[in-house]
Amino acid sequence: MAQSVQELPNEIQSIMEVREWDLRTRAGVTRFKELRAKSLPTIAINGELVFESLIPPQEELIQAIQQRYETC
Amino acid sequence: MYVFKPKGVCPKEIHFSLKAQSIEQIRMVGGGCPGNSELMGRLLKGRRIDEVQSFLEGIVCRNGTSCADQLLQALLMVQSGQLQAADPITIMHEEHRSLRKLAVIGGIRGNLVGLQSVLAAIETAGIEDLYSLGNLVWPHGENDAVVDLASKHGIKHVQGPNDRQAAYGVPIIGVGSETIRLQNRDRLLLDPLILSFQLGKRQAVAFQGGFIQGIHGFSDFSPYATEIIMTCNLSDYLRDESVFPALATMTDHFTADLVLFGHTGQWKHVRLGKVDFINIGALVSGEQYEYAVLELKDGDLAVQFRTIPRGNIPQECNHEKGNG
Numbered sequence: 456m457a458q459s460v461q462e463l464p465n466e467i468q469s470i471m472e473v474r475e476w477d478l479r480t481r482a483g484v485t486r487f488k489e490l491r492a493k494s495l496p497t498i499a500i501n502g503e504l505v506f507e508s509l510i511p512p513q514e515e516l517i518q519a520i521q522q523r524y525e526t527c
Numbered sequence: 528m529y530v531f532k533p534k535g536v537c538p539k540e541i542h543f544s545l546k547a548q549s550i551e552q553i554r555m556v557g558g559g560c561p562g563n564s565e566l567m568g569r570l571l572k573g574r575r576i577d578e579v580q581s582f583l584e585g586i587v588c589r590n591g592t593s594c595a596d597q598l599l600q601a602l603l604m605v606q607s608g609q610l611q612a613a614d615p616i617t618i619m620h621e622e623h624r625s626l627r628k629l630a631v632i633g634g635i636r637g638n639l640v641g642l643q644s645v646l647a648a649i650e651t652a653g654i655e656d657l658y659s660l661g662n663l664v665w666p667h668g669e670n671d672a673v674v675d676l677a678s679k680h681g682i683k684h685v686q687g688p689n690d691r692q693a694a695y696g697v698p699i700i701g702v703g704s705e706t707i708r709l710q711n712r713d714r715l716l717l718d719p720l721i722l723s724f725q726l727g728k729r730q731a732v733a734f735q736g737g738f739i740q741g742i743h744g745f746s747d748f749s750p751y752a753t754e755i756i757m758t759c760n761l762s763d764y765l766r767d768e769s770v771f772p773a774l775a776t777m778t779d780h781f782t783a784d785l786v787l788f789g790h791t792g793q794w795k796h797v798r799l800g801k802v803d804f805i806n807i808g809a810l811v812s813g814e815q816y817e818y819a820v821l822e823l824k825d826g827d828l829a830v831q832f833r834t835i836p837r838g839n840i841p842q843e844c845n846h847e848k849g850n851g
Contacts, residue, residue, distance in 0.1 A: 478773065479780055480747040481740065484760045487773070494772035508772070 456496035456510050467517055470524050529605060530613040533597035535590030538564075539717065541598055545605065549575050556713045559594055567595070576602045615744035618751070619683070621724035626655050628822040629726070631733070633660040633789040634687075634809035635677075637668010641810045642676055644835050645818045654820070658722065660789035660807050661687020661735040663715065664707065674711040685722050687735040687789065690715045721751055723783070727823040729803075732783040736764070736790030753780050758804060764791045765806055775799040785821075785828070794819070794832045803828055811837075 457475050476483040478495065490499050498506040498516070500523050506516070531541045539557030543550060550571045555564035571579050583599035604610035630649045635642050649657065659682050664670040670693070677684060686694070693707050694715035707715075720742070722733040732751050737759030739745055746752065757777050762770055778784075778800030786804045794808035794817065810816055815834040822829045 478761070478777060479753050479756065481756055481760060484756060487761070488770075492773065493769050495776045 456498065459510050459513065459516065460498070463513065463517065463520075467520055471520055528613055528615060529601065529610055531597070531601035531604070531610060533592075533594070533601075535592045536588065536594050536597050538594060539713075541594070541601055542716075543598070543601070545576075548577075548606075549573055550579065550602075553598065555594055556716055558713075561709045564594070567598070576606060615742055616721065616739065616749055617719040618721040618723055619685075619719035621683075621722070625725040625727055627727060628653055628820065629656045629658060630654045631658045631660065631787060631805075631807050631819040631821065632682075632810055633735075633807035634792060634811075635659060635663050635673055636665035636810065637663070637670045637673050638665075638810055639669040639672045639676065641816045641837075642673055644816050644837075645810070646676075646680060648818070648833070648835050649820075652820070657682045658724075658733055658787075659684040660733060660787065661685060661691075662689040663687070664689050664693050670707050671711050674707070674714055678711075678714055683722060684718045685733055685735055686715065686718050686720050688738045690718065691720075691738075694718075723751070726785060726821060726828070727826065729785045729823075729828065730783045731785035731787065733787040734789075736788060751782060753777070754783055754786050757781075758786055758788055759790070764788065764793075765795050765797055765804055766791070766793075771797075771799055778802040796830045796832075803830070805830060808832075 460473055476486045478484060478487055487497070490497070490502070490504055492499075492504055492507060494508040496508070496510060497504065498511070500519060505519050511519070528542060528544050531543075532539070533541055537558035538555035542554045542556055544552045550573065553564070553568040553571060555561075571582070579602070580599060583595040586593045586595040588594070601610060630645070630652075632642070632645055646657070657680065659677065661684070663673055663677060663684060694712050696712060720734060720739050724731050724733070732754055734751070734755060737755060739755060740759070747756065757774055758764060761777070762774050781802055784802050786802060787807055788805075789807050791806055792809040793806055794812070795806040797804045805819065805821070807819055808817060810818070812834065814837050816837060817832060817834050820831045820833055822831075
């Protein structure tokens with residue numbers, strides 16, 4: 456999942472800030488529960504769960520990021 | 528904190544802490560004269576190692592040595608780098624044998640009759656070992672009698688938070704240090720926080736609960752930390768079943784494939800991924816005493832939660848719960 460985010464085009468990378476959480480850590484568990492996530496892997500955008508239990512195709516991920524960027 | 532295992536003297540361990548090469552605290556654990564031990568601690572507190580050397584050397588009690596002499600050896604080993612600070616997250620490894628059938632009890636809480644009942648029930652059941660997940664002691668419990676009985680029967684015990692506080696002489700309401708004999712405080716102190724053992728080919732870990740995370744020295748990557756954080760924090764001791772998919776995924780990161788824990792007082796067995804999670808409940812369950820028996824049958828793990836009616840003879844009842 457982390458790799459799919461790292462491979463996004465530069466123009467997408469430039470409009471977002473990425474935070475990766477390790478669920479083995481206490482901080483990671485806290486964030487996981489704040490997001491009310493249930494399974495792995497998980498991507499949240501602007502604090503909202505968007506993708507869960509799957510690694511989205513790059514086009515879908517880009518679209519989800521752009522949609523939320525445009526409505527910010 | 529340094530932990531030194533002396534030779535030729537009564538205490539099993541010498542625990543001491545230093546601050547900038549000065550002695551902060553000394554405790555002789557598991558034997559010896561408590562009065563002399565306390566005196567030594569008071570007299571040496573705040574003194575530098577090189578200052579106390581002349582006080583400690585040359586004192587002989589038995590076997591050509593003494594507590595003072597052993598303490599001196601320990602202090603010199605610290606100075607030379609041969610003795611490192613002990614890991615405060617103590618793990619007991621049962622490395623030398625693989626069990627096939629054991630009983631597990633939780634939350635004894637000073638209940639002497641309950642412990643006696645379980646010991647009587649398992650006496651003829653072919654149980655190889657009895658493990659106890661804290662707390663042994665509890666406000667207004669028969670704490671000394673329980674610790675004595677557990678010690679007499681060689682029960683392997685992991686500390687609960689009350690046990691740990693009692694061991695360090697921290698008063699708990701109704702369980703002040705003055706109510707538990709020093710010998711039993713030492714026994715509790717020597718109990719580990721985590722127990723690691725083999726059940727057949729299954730690698731198992733047992734702990735009381737997530738309070739371990741609050742102990743100085745615990746890190747997210749300590750041995751068995753993943754098991755503890757996933758069990759206690761992520762799934763809230765298996766009470767939050769909505770995160771079971773994530774918990775199942777995370778079992779790939781576990782060292783153990785059998786996780787025993789207490790804390791909740793509830794009995795539960797769940798298998799997720801490659802791991803069996805067993806919540807060992809409290810000894811007293813309504814009008815019954817309850818304990819678990821874990822056994823390998825044809826290579827598979829069989830878990831029974833057995834009950835003993837309080838006041839009656841022991842009975843066996845299969846209490847298999849969860850989707851194990």
